[in-house]
Amino acid sequence: MTEQSSTAEPVAFTADDFATRQQRAAQAAHDAGLAGLLLTPGPDLLYMTGYAPVAITERITMLVIPADGEPAMIVPKLERPDAENAPGASTFQLLDWTDGSDPYEATAKLLDSAGRYAVSDSAWAMHLLGLQGRLASSYVSMTTALPMLRAIKDADEVGRLAAAGAAADQTYEEILKVRFAGRSEADVGADLAELLRQFGHSQVDFTVVGSGPNGANPHHEIGDRIIQDGDMVVLDFGGLKHGYGSDTTRTVHVGEPTEEEREVHDVVRRAQQAGFEAVRPGIECQEIDRVSRTVITEAGYGDYFIHRTGHGIGLTTHEPPYMVEGETHLLQPGMCFSIEPGIYLPGRFGVRIEDIVTVTPSGGRRLNQTPHEMAIVS
Numbered sequence: 001m002t003e004q005s006s007t008a009e010p011v012a013f014t015a016d017d018f019a020t021r022q023q024r025a026a027q028a029a030h031d032a033g034l035a036g037l038l039l040t041p042g043p044d045l046l047y048m049t050g051y052a053p054v055a056i057t058e059r060i061t062m063l064v065i066p067a068d069g070e071p072a073m074i075v076p077k078l079e080r081p082d083a084e085n086a087p088g089a090s091t092f093q094l095l096d097w098t099d100g101s102d103p104y105e106a107t108a109k110l111l112d113s114a115g116r117y118a119v120s121d122s123a124w125a126m127h128l129l130g131l132q133g134r135l136a137s138s139y140v141s142m143t144t145a146l147p148m149l150r151a152i153k154d155a156d157e158v159g160r161l162a163a164a165g166a167a168a169d170q171t172y173e174e175i176l177k178v179r180f181a182g183r184s185e186a187d188v189g190a191d192l193a194e195l196l197r198q199f200g201h202s203q204v205d206f207t208v209v210g211s212g213p214n215g216a217n218p219h220h221e222i223g224d225r226i227i228q229d230g231d232m233v234v235l236d237f238g239g240l241k242h243g244y245g246s247d248t249t250r251t252v253h254v255g256e257p258t259e260e261e262r263e264v265h266d267v268v269r270r271a272q273q274a275g276f277e278a279v280r281p282g283i284e285c286q287e288i289d290r291v292s293r294t295v296i297t298e299a300g301y302g303d304y305f306i307h308r309t310g311h312g313i314g315l316t317t318h319e320p321p322y323m324v325e326g327e328t329h330l331l332q333p334g335m336c337f338s339i340e341p342g343i344y345l346p347g348r349f350g351v352r353i354e355d356i357v358t359v360t361p362s363g364g365r366r367l368n369q370t371p372h373e374m375a376i377v378s
Contacts, residue, residue, distance in 0.1 A: 010156060010159055010160050010163070010242050011156065012087065013050055013087055013088075013156070014087065015087065015088055015089075015090045015091055017088075017156075018048060018049055018050060018087065018088030018091050019088070019091045021047060021048050022048055022065055022071050022088075022091055022092070025037055025048065025065050025146075025149060026065050026066065026067055026068070026071075028146050028149060029065065029066075029067040029118065029146070030067040030068065032118070032145055032146060033116070034067060034115075034116055034117060034118055034140075034145060034146075035066065035067055035111070035112045035115025035116055035117055035137070036064060036065050036066035036067050036069075036111075036112075036115065036117055036118075037063075037064070037065040037117065037118050037119075037142070037146070038062055038063070038064055038111075038117045038118070038119045038120065038123065038139070039062065039063040039064075039065065039119075039120050040060075040061060040062055040063075040119070040120045040122060040123040040124070040127065041053050041056045041061055041122070042056075042120055042121075042122035043122075043150070043314075043315040043316050043319070044120040044121075044122075044142060044149075044150070045061075045063055045120070046243075046315060047150050047315055048063060048065070048088065049063060049073070049086050049087070049088035049089070049091065049092065050086050050087030050088045051073075051082075051083055051086035051087075051088065051089070053075075053079055053082065053083075054079075054082060058124070058126070059076040059079075059099075059103070060074070060076075060097075060103045060104070060107060060124075060127045060130070061073070061074070061075045061076065061079065061083075062074055062107055062127070063092060064107075064110045064111060066112075070092070070093060071091065071092035071093070072092055072093040072094075072095060072110050073092050073093070073094055073095070074095045074096065074097060074103070074106060074107050074110065075094065075095075075096050075097075076096065076097060076098075076099070076103075077096040077097060077098045077099075078099075080094065080096045095110075103130070104127075104130035104131055104133065104134055105134060107130075107131060108131060108134045108135050111131070111135060111137055112137060113135050113136055113137060114135075114136045114137060115137050115138075116137065116138045116139070116140065117137060117138070117139050117140070118139075118140055118141070118142050118144075118145035118146050119139045119140070119141060119142060120142055121141050121142055121143050143320060147320040147321070147329070148320060148321065148329060150314055150315070150319065150320075151312055151314075151319075151320050151321050151329075151332075151334075151335050152332055152333075152334040152335055153314060153334045153335070153336050153358070154334065157244060157314065157334075157336075158334065158336065158358050158367075160241070160242040160243060160244035161244045161245070161246075161313065161314070161336050161356060161358070161367055162358075162367050163200070163241055163242055163244075164201070164238075164239075164240070164241040164242065164244050164245055164246035164367075165246055165248065165356050165367035165368045165369075166367075166369075167196065167199035167200050167201060167241050167246060168196070168199075168237065168238060168246040168247075168248045168368065169248070169368055169369055169370045170195070170199045171192060171195040171196050171198075171199055171237065172235070172248065172250055172370050173370065174195050175188070175191060175192055175195060175235065176252070176375050176377055178191055178377075179377075179378055180211075180227045180231075180233060180252075180254050180377045180378065181227055181228060181229045181231075181254050181255070181378060182226065182227070182228075183226070183227055184222075184223070184224050184225065184226055184227070185209040185210070185211055185214070185222040185223050185224070185225050185227065186209075186222045186223065186224060188209045188222075188227065188233075188235075189207040189208075189209045189222035190207075192204075192207040192209070192235070192237045193207050193237075196237065196238075196239055196246075199241075200241050200242075201239040201240060201241045201246070202239075202240055202241065202243075203239045203240040204237075204238075204239040205238055205239040205240070205245075205317055206236065206237060206238060206239075206317075207222060207236075207237045208220060208221070208222065208234065208235065208236035208237065208249075209222045209227075209233065209234070209235060210233065210234040210236075210350060211225055211227045211228075211231045211232075211233045211234075211254075212225070212227075212228065212231040212232065212233075212348075212349060213346075213347050213348060213349065215231075215232055215233065215234040215251070215344070215349045215350035215351070216344040216345055216346050216347065216348060216349060216350040217344070217350070218306065218307055218342060218344060218350070218352065220234075227254060228254065229254050229255045230254060230255055231253070231254045231349070232251060232252075232253050232254075232257070232261055232265075232349035232350070232351065233251065233252050233253070233254065233377070234249065234251050234350050234351070234352055235249065235250050235251070235252060236248070236249040236352065236354065237249075238317060243315065244313075244314060244315065245313045245314065245315070245316065245317045246356070247313055247317050247338055247354065247356060248354055248355065248356065248368045248370070249340055249342075249352045249353060249354035250353060250354075250370065250372075250375065251265060251268075251350075251351045251352060251353065251374065252374065252375045252376070252377045253265075253374055253375070253376055253377070254376075254377055254378070255376065255378075256376065257374065257376075261349065261374075262374065264301070264343050264345070264349075264351050265351050265374045267295065267296055267299040267301060267343065268296070268341055268342060268343055268351045268352065268353050269353055269372045269373070270295050271292040271293070271295035271296050271305075271341040272292065272339055272340070272341055272353045272354075272355070272372065273372070274291050274292055274294075274295050275288045275289075275291050275292035275309055275310070275323070275339040275341065276339055276355070276357060276364055276366065277291075277364075278291040279331065279339075279357055279359060279363055279364030280331065280359070280362070280363045280364070281330070281331055281332055281333055281359060281361060282330055282331065283330065283331055284327065284328045284329065284330060284331075285321045285322060285323050285324070285327040285328070285329050285330075285331060286323070286324060286325050286326060286327045286328060288309055288310060288323040288331075288339060289308060289309040289310070289323045289324050289325055289327075290325070292309045292339065292341040293305060293309065293341070295341075296341060296343060301343045304343045304344050304345055305341060305342060305343060305344075306342075306344060307342070308322055308323060308324035308325075309323040309324065309339060309340065309341055310322065310323030310324075310337045310338040310339045310340055311323070311337060311338055312335065312336065312337045313336055313337060313338060313356055314336065321335060321337060322337075323337060323338075323339065331359050332359060333359050333360055333361050334358070334359065335358065335359045336356060336357070336358045336359075336367070337356070337357060338354050338355070338356055338357070339354065339355055339357055340352055340353065340354030340355075341353070353372055354368075355367065355368040356368055
């Protein structure tokens with residue numbers, strides 16, 4: 001598929017797309033010495049089949065992709081009609097089980113009795129325990145065994161992420177026009193959510209509005225604090241558009257900032273830029289973290305950068321690869337992730353700047369385009 005523009009409606013994924021993904025997954029399992037993959041409702045199953053059950057319940061639904069052989073999915077009989085209508089339904093054998101029967105006995109027939117399988121991180125423990133009671137097979141989490149399974153996006157996926165990023169950019173541009181001083185964080189957060197939907201998001205996942213001292217908490221949840229003149233305000237927001245995620249952060253100031261506030265913001269801006277400039281195929285993920293962190297450390301704020309520099313993004317907001325010390329996977333074209341250094345001064349204020357970036361054959365490309373300079377709001 002060709003890459004979509006930020007405004008184009010993307011073409012739906014086809015059965016051929018899902019078949020290609022399954023074949024790639026089977027090869028990855030084979031190369032890792034696994035008997036196959038066991039995928040349960042969530043991003044892995046959606047990625048491989050286009051199927052998302054209406055409700056995720058205690059009834060087992062599982063796609064088995066063997067390293068050698070044909071994929072098969074077992075579903076509750078009452079959900080079979082929905083599974084039959086999945087975009088990738090023609091790419092696997094569909095089986096079902098009925099209430100009152102033993103679903104684990106039925107599922108066990110699809111597995112190598114002594115094989116080792118990678119399992120979706122979101123799989124229910126009761127389902128693995130049920131299979132363990134009938135087989136000698138063993139299991140390892142998908143992130144542990146095959147962390148890069150969904151990491152390299154094709155052109156259509158990058159197009160969807162670009163569209164989500166463009167919508168987040170439009171949201172930021174509009175939020176700068178609203179009044180901050182005298183309003184609660186919750187009020188501004190509601191504005192962000194409304195704007196994300198206005199610009200095409202089908203789902204809003206988070207709207208962080210960290211004003212003043214609350215900005216020193218990277219995962220602050222919006223509250224009733226009234227934003228005041230002189231506050232630094234961290235805005236971190238995102239969700240899903242065309243099924244793929246947005247996630248961007250900008251830090252604004254209500255009224256004129258102090259020299260210290262300008263300095264801290266500029267250090268974070270330079271750290272973010274340095275991380276972006278380091279992006280290129282063939283370097284380790286941890287190098288992005290090291291480069292950004294060095295800028296902040298050399299400026300004297302190293303103890304106040306308290307999280308990793310970035311995370312992958314796709315069907316979910318947080319997924320491999322991670323830009324963090326110890327992550328030695330090499331960047332490859334098509335990988336998409338955040339670069340979001342920050343400085344957090346307890347009891348005072350925080351600053352974070354975040355863009356989503358995709359790796360290209362020659363370097364990196366930002367999927368967020370709004371300015372990094374500190375915006376002054378009223």
